[in-house]
Amino acid sequence: MSRAAATIRIVAAVILDDRGRALVVRKHGARRFIQPGGKPEPGEAPLQALARELDEELGV
Secondary structure: OOOOOOOOOOEEOOOEOOOOOEOOEOOOOOOOOEOOEEOOOOOOOHHHHHHHHHHHHHOO
16 A cells, blocks of 8 residues: 655755854753754745744854
């Protein structure tokens, strides 16, 4: 029996400093670092979602 994979939409930012280092975050309790971002809320445009996630995660 074949099952269709679910689609998960996310937004993420690649933020580099002047030396080319990438900003990464680690969620509370997580072991791995990831790009800042997350899942858009229903009806939220991608850039709105990214702005909200950057504010929630980084306060920017």
